[in-house]
Amino acid sequence: MAKSRHQELGLTDEKVLDMYRTMLRARKIDERMWLLNRAGKIPFVISCQGQEAAQVGAAYALNLEEDYAAPYYRDMGVVLAFGMTTRDLFLSGFAKAEDPNSGGRQMPGHFGQKKNRILTGSSPVTTQLPHAVGVALAGKMEKKDFVSFVTLGEGSSNQGDFHEGLNFAGVHKLPVITMVENNKYAISVPLDRQVASETVADRGKSYGMPGYQVNGNDPLDVFAVIKEARERAVNGEGPTLVEAITNRLTAHSSDDDHTAYRDKEEIEEMKKNDCIMLFSEYLKEQGVLTDDAETAMMKEIDDEINDATEYAENAPYPEPTDALKYVYAEEGGE
Secondary structure, X not given: OOOOXXXXXXXXXXXHHHHHHHHHHHHHHHHHXXXXXXXXXXXXXXXXXXXXXXXXXXXXXXXXXXXXXXXXXXXXXXXXXXXXXXXXXXXXXXXXXXXXXXXXXXXXXXXXXXXXXXXXXXXXXXXXXXXXXXXXXXXXXXXXXXXXXXXXXXXXXXXXXXXXXXXXXXXXXXXXXEEEEEOOEEOOEEHHHOOOOOOOHHHHHHHOOOEEEEEOOOHHHHHHHHHHHHHHHHOOOOOEEXXXXXXXXOOOOOOOOHHHOOOHHHHHHHHHOXXXXXXXXXXXXXXXXXXXXXXXXXXXXXXXXXXXXXXXXXXXXXXXXXXXXXXXXXXXXX
C-alpha cells in the first residue's frame, strides 16, 4: 500500500491529527476573541484566521523542545505549538496580571514566554528579525544545535530590519529560518504596490541563502520546506528564507474594515481555500479523521475555550505600579 503524503514526510497519523487540532484551536480562539471584542470586553484583535496552516506546519517541523521562535503578531498557531496555552492567550486578550506575555501591559499579539523560548515581540514591525538572528549567532558561538525561527508579513519584508537581519545571517551562515507569511496585503496595500521583485523568496539569493516559495494553505508543504531548512541550519549550511503564500480571511485587525479595499468576490474566493477546511478534507480522505472524531475534537476545544474565557475574565488586573516592573532595577536584584 502506497504511503500517504504525511507518511512520506515522516509524520504519523497521530502527529497530523495533533497538527489539525492545533490549527483548529488557533482558529476557535481567534473567533472567540472577535466576539469578545465586539462585546466590548477586550480591546483589540489581530487575527490568525487563514494563516494557521503555514504557522502550524512550520512549527511542527522544528524541535519544539530546543528551538527558539520570534513570532509576529498573527502567529497564534506558532505559539500554541511551542507551548503557550489557551488560558495564556485569553489572559493576554483581557490584559490581566497573569498574562505571561507582558503581565497585561501589552496589546494582544505581542507574544513572549521565556520558558517556551518565545522571544518577546515589539510593536514596530520586523524588529523581531534581528533579534532572532542574534539568538542564532549566540547558538553558533556556543556550538549548540538549536535553530532560531522568525516570522513576519510580506509588507514588513520591506523594512530595514529585514534586510539588515538577513544580510548578517547570510554573511555569518547562521542557523536561522525566516518565514514570510504572504497574505498579499500590508493592511490595505496590495502586494503589487509593496514588492517590486517577482517574489519575496527571490530576495534570499541576494543575502547568500536559498529562498523558497511554498503553498501556505497546506501545512504539509510548509512542513517539508521548513524541515529541510532546519536540516541545513543544524548542518552548518546557514539560513533559509521561506515565503508561504496564504490568505488573511479577516480584516487586518478589529480596527480595520477590509471591505473598503477588497471586494466581496475576493473575500468569498479566499474562503473557498480556507486551510482548516482543506486540511480536514485531506485527513478524512486518508481515513485519519472522521466526522464524529472531528465533532468530538471541536467540543473538547470549545470547552477549553469556555473555561479559559471565564478564568481570564474573572482574573485580577495588574496593579498600576506594575507598569514599572522589569523596566528599572529593583532592590534585591529582581
